[in-house]
Amino acid sequence: MSGSEAGLLRPGQGFATTSGRQGRVGALLGAGGQGEVYSVGLDGQTFALKWYHPHYAELDTTLRSRLDRAVRRGAPTEDFLWPLDLVDIPGSRSFGYVMLLRTDDYVSIRDLIAPPPKRLELSLARRATICQQLARSFLQLHANGFCYQDVNFGNIFLDPKRGRVLICDNDNVNIDGAEASIYGTRKFMAPEVVRRETLPNSRTDLFSMSVLFFYTLFGWHPLDGRREAETKLMNAAAEMRLYGEQPLFLFDPHDDANGPVPGLHDALVARWNSLPTRLRTLFERAFGQGLSDPAARVLETEWRGALRIVEEASFACPECGFEHVAEPNPAGPPGVHERCLACTEPLATPAFLQVRDRLLAMTVGATMDGEVLERTLSGVAAGRVEAHPQHPDRIGLRNLTGDAWRAILADGASYTVPPGQVVRVLPGATIDFGRNQGRISQRLAAGEGT
């Protein structure tokens, strides 16, 4: 990855893209098994050029037509670092493509599992948001008739400040059903691909995506349980057994042969127990039936509602910081653990706002999506949780909509909440948002009475 080495192309070398744009090769940015990536100048702007090793271009016979199609079709969403233009250089036995340059703001989401201090520390809600963005992007890719083929940690980058996700290495993307060019990456391949019974397709993408989601939330692989722990040397035969022939979910509800090992997987067990039933059920299907039946795999759209609970209803134990997710309950108070799953102290919770089937933890900084109120499109904030400027222990919800709300407190007193104003979050109160109502509740900490 050093930029000083001699590469396949010379800095300063000129080239033309297929669409006729003139460019010039800059510094070598990186190199891998397939080729090299250079910074290039094109029409006064800086882009990245991926240039293939001649042998790779020769070996992968459908590479050129895939890239050509990708360029013509355009990126499914702006989260893809997509091929923009092809590049040929006269006299060269290879070719390449131009894409946007990934800036230094982006880090690999592999850093979520890096040892400290490099580890990327993100809240559970932020992790769920990353999964949501990936699900949206992969849905667009699949809906366009493509499959990605090599969904894995190494291809996903994140701008932690802006929360933006970038899906890279799109040169394997192909028409779903066409002969794939690659099997995939170790531990992310679907069992039938590990067994070499099939090449990657959109169903195997769904499996790899579930692994990616599990990794993102847990920092761990879903099939690594007792059996992995007992495998002293992970050779090819052991890998085939664990991920191909006898895969078994760490949290399989019916078979604990590969279950968590006490003392080793305790943090994972606590994380699992902290998640809402709806999300756990999806993981149980993805890594239960979904291991052997591609049709049973969880679709992008199915993850959406389950991940949203994590985004909206997670909160940290004030004693130790371990995050929990409350269970939505339209008919009554939200489900929360009595004691912290990590430090075992009685678990104090924030107040919650239940609107229809949506449950929102009222923690300072949280926003209420407009979609919750069925008024605006998703992505537009309708409310924001804030602390009172003079009394920081008083928590309120600011009305970011254009219409007044009405708050009815437990004692029946009623207040108007004009746009831009904040209403204090008080357990037992109801907020009338116009089209629907929200109910505020809070489980009292143990010892504080009923």
Added chain:
Amino acid sequence: MTKLTFDPAGVARRQLQVILALDCSGSMRGDRIASLNYALRTALPELRHVAADNPEIDVRVRVLRFGSTATWHIADPVPVEDLKWTDVVAEGETHMGDALRLIGGVLTSEAMPGRQLPPVIVLASDGYPTDDIDGGLKAFFEAEHAASAIRLGIAIGSDVDEEILVRFIDHPSMKPLKATNAADLVHHIKWATTAPVKAVSSPTNAPDPLVPLAREADLAPTANSEIIW
């Protein structure tokens, strides 16, 4: 106030041991051993970088030198981020058989405790073994993890017993890497230590991890040569 019931940093990582066996016989004296030391100095930052890109694995390094005897230069598997290179010195004969026996001795569950990935063994030599190489190879391959190990060989110079390296590698598509000049040596040492670590999380086309590695190894000189331009 806090009494966590587990380590929030998660579960220990699986270890990957990279074992380097370096020929330090008399014929390596002078510029060759200097080149070899230089190659290792430049490979280490690269290896650290690659290891950091693979946070799921804990890369450890051991180094063995062989001349008139075979001894550990770095005996305990050192985390790659803590490793500092001290130069090896050339002297005496080429006791490669002893070296293989010594490596075989650490390819056991006892010497490689906990959860391990197949070890990577890089054998670099510039000559012909002067001791009982057959016995050494036999002892090596009898070791518990020898067959699973990724075995790479580097031939330094043109007067090397390549047949021995081929027997050590023992894989149909992986050939010894030939270093006929200092630049090649730097390149091969760097490649042999980093490529297998990279491969752990790289896309793959083949069930046998050595096949894509062999393909990459084949290309290495071409990618470096002047021929393309």
